[in-house]
Amino acid sequence: MEIDEPTNGTSSSRLAPIEEVKPTPKQIKRIAAHSHVKGLGIDPETNEALPEGAGFVGQIAARTAASIIVDMIRMKSMAGRAVLLAGPPATGKTAIALAMSHELGDGVPFVPLVASEVFSSEVKKTEVLMRSFRRAIGLRVKETKDVYEGEVTELTPVETSENSGLGKTISHLLIGLKTAKGSKQLKLDPSIYDSILKQRVEVGDVIYIEANSGIVKRVGRCDVYASEFDLEADEFVPMPKGDVRKSKDIVQNVSLHDLDLANSRPQGRQGDVTNIVSQLMAPKKTEVTDRLRSEINKVVNEYIESGVAELMPGVLFIDEVHMLDVECFTYLYRALESPMAPVVVFATNRGTTTVRGLDDKAPHGIPPEMLDRLMIIPTMKYNEEDVRKILAHRTEAENVQFDEKAFDLLSRVGSEKSLRYALQLIAPARLCAQTCGREIIDLVDVERCTKLFMDRSESLQKAEEAQKRLAEKNSK
Numbered sequence: 001m002e003i004d005e006p007t008n009g010t011s012s013s014r015l016a017p018i019e020e021v022k023p024t025p026k027q028i029k030r031i032a033a034h035s036h037v038k039g040l041g042i043d044p045e046t047n048e049a050l051p052e053g054a055g056f057v058g059q060i061a062a063r064t065a066a067s068i069i070v071d072m073i074r075m076k077s078m079a080g081r082a083v084l085l086a087g088p089p090a091t092g093k094t095a096i097a098l099a100m101s102h103e104l105g106d107g108v109p110f111v112p113l114v115a116s117e118v119f120s121s122e123v124k125k126t127e128v129l130m131r132s133f134r135r136a137i138g139l140r141v142k143e144t145k146d147v148y149e150g151e152v153t154e155l156t157p158v159e160t161s162e163n164s165g166l167g168k169t170i171s172h173l174l175i176g177l178k179t180a181k182g183s184k185q186l187k188l189d190p191s192i193y194d195s196i197l198k199q200r201v202e203v204g205d206v207i208y209i210e211a212n213s214g215i216v217k218r219v220g221r222c223d224v225y226a227s228e229f230d231l232e233a234d235e236f237v238p239m240p241k242g243d244v245r246k247s248k249d250i251v252q253n254v255s256l257h258d259l260d261l262a263n264s265r266p267q268g269r270q271g272d273v274t275n276i277v278s279q280l281m282a283p284k285k286t287e288v289t290d291r292l293r294s295e296i297n298k299v300v301n302e303y304i305e306s307g308v309a310e311l312m313p314g315v316l317f318i319d320e321v322h323m324l325d326v327e328c329f330t331y332l333y334r335a336l337e338s339p340m341a342p343v344v345v346f347a348t349n350r351g352t353t354t355v356r357g358l359d360d361k362a363p364h365g366i367p368p369e370m371l372d373r374l375m376i377i378p379t380m381k382y383n384e385e386d387v388r389k390i391l392a393h394r395t396e397a398e399n400v401q402f403d404e405k406a407f408d409l410l411s412r413v414g415s416e417k418s419l420r421y422a423l424q425l426i427a428p429a430r431l432c433a434q435t436c437g438r439e440i441i442d443l444v445d446v447e448r449c450t451k452l453f454m455d456r457s458e459s460l461q462k463a464e465e466a467q468k469r470l471a472e473k474n475s476k
C-alpha cells in the first residue's frame, strides 16, 4: 500500500492524513458443542483410529467401527442397513455421527433428527420419517449441456426506446464473454438479466449460460483479478479454455425430498430433472403425496438406468432412538427394505427400557425384531486421562485459558462426576474470572462454579432427600 506523505503546502493541496487502522475487536465466534471434532481421526496406514486425532480422544474401537461403516457407505454396500451407537451419556455418540458426516464429504447427504421431532400435532410421524428418509437420499445428476461460458467483459442492459408511461423497460441485455481462445457478444432476453442481477454478476466474473434454457450460473471471479485486494472472500477460477460456446459436463447434487418439493408445484414440468433442479428454491405450493413420490421414483429410476443420474445413499442420524414408538419402528423396518434407502444411524444412552406404545421392556427401548437388524457399536465411559484430554480440546476450541490447578480440578470433576458437567462449567468459570478482571481462569472460579451449579447425581440426591423428609412429615 502506498502511503501519502503529508505535505507542507496549502490545505487545499494537502491530502487527508492516513490514519492508523485499529485492529477490529476480536470477533465472537459461535462455538458449537462439537466444533473441536473434525473427523474420525483414522490412521490411513492401519485403518485404526488414532489414540488422538481430528479432535477426537480415545473411544478407539467405536471410531474404528464407524470408519468401516463410512467405507461401506462410500462403496455403496451399506444402503438399507442400520447402525446403533449405544453407550452412556456424553461418550461421544453424537460426535461420532457428526465425524462420520465430515468423513463422507459434501456430496453425501447427512440428515440429523432427534426422535422426539417425529411427534408433531400437524404432520403424521410416518410422514416426518419419510421426509427425512428422502432428504438423506442424494441424486447426482450428470448432464452434458450446450453452454456459453467465459469471463464477462461487458454487461449492458439496453432500454426500450419508447416510454410506456411506467418508465423505460429493458428490451435486451448485451453481454460479452471471453475465453482463452476467443470472445463473443450475446443478446439476451430481459428475464435472464434478472437472474444475472440476483447472482450479482459483474464484469470480470466467470459465468456460464445454458443455451436451451437460459439458466445462468456464476462460477466465480476470474483469477486474473486474484491479487486485486489483500483479502478476498470470493472464489477465484481460471479463465475457461476452448470456445465460448461448447458442451459442458454439469454435475448437480439434489435429494429426493428436493425433487418431491419442486414437483409439488403445479407449474413444474413433471419428470424433467433439469427443470426440477432449477426450481429447487421455489416455495412449496401443493402437498407431496405418495403418488407424487412414486412418480418421482419412477423418473429417477429411469435416469439411473440411462446413466444420467447416480444414487447417493446418505446417512439419516436419529438421536434418542428410545423416544420412537412401535409404529415408527414398524414403519422404519419396512422403509429400510426399500431399494432406495439411506443408511440409518441410531443413537441412545438407555439400557433396558419400555418400548413406547408397548408394555414390554426391551434393550435400548428398541423392539427385538429391529434390534436384530442393527449393527451395534458400543461407546465406553472415559478414563481420567481421556477426560482431561477432551477438556483440553474443548478449552482450546472455546479459546479459554485455565490456571494449572483450576484445570486439575475441572478434570477431576469431569471424571468423578460427569464429563458433560465439567464441559458445562467452562463458560461460567470464564465469566467468573472475567468479572474479577482475570483472563486466566483461577482455581477459585472453578470452585465457585461447582458450588453454584449442581451435577445430575447431586441434584438427584437432593430431590430424594426432600421426598424422604416430606414422607416423614406426612407419617407423623
Ligand SMILES: Nc1ncnc2c1ncn2[C@@H]1O[C@H](COP(=O)(O)OP(=O)(O)OP(=O)(O)O)[C@@H](O)[C@H]1O
Pocket: 033, 034, 035, 037, 055, 056, 057, 058, 059, 087, 088, 089, 090, 091, 092, 093, 094, 095, 096, 347, 348, 349, 390, 393, 419, 420, 423
Ligand atoms: N472421544 C471424544 N473426543 C473428543 N470430544 C468428545 C469425545 N467424546 C465426547 N466428546 C465431546 O463431549 C461432548 C458430549 O458428547 P456427545 O454429545 O457426543 O455425547 P453423546 O454420547 O451423544 O451423549 P448423549 O447420550 O447424552 O446424547 C461433546 O461436546 C463432544 O464433542
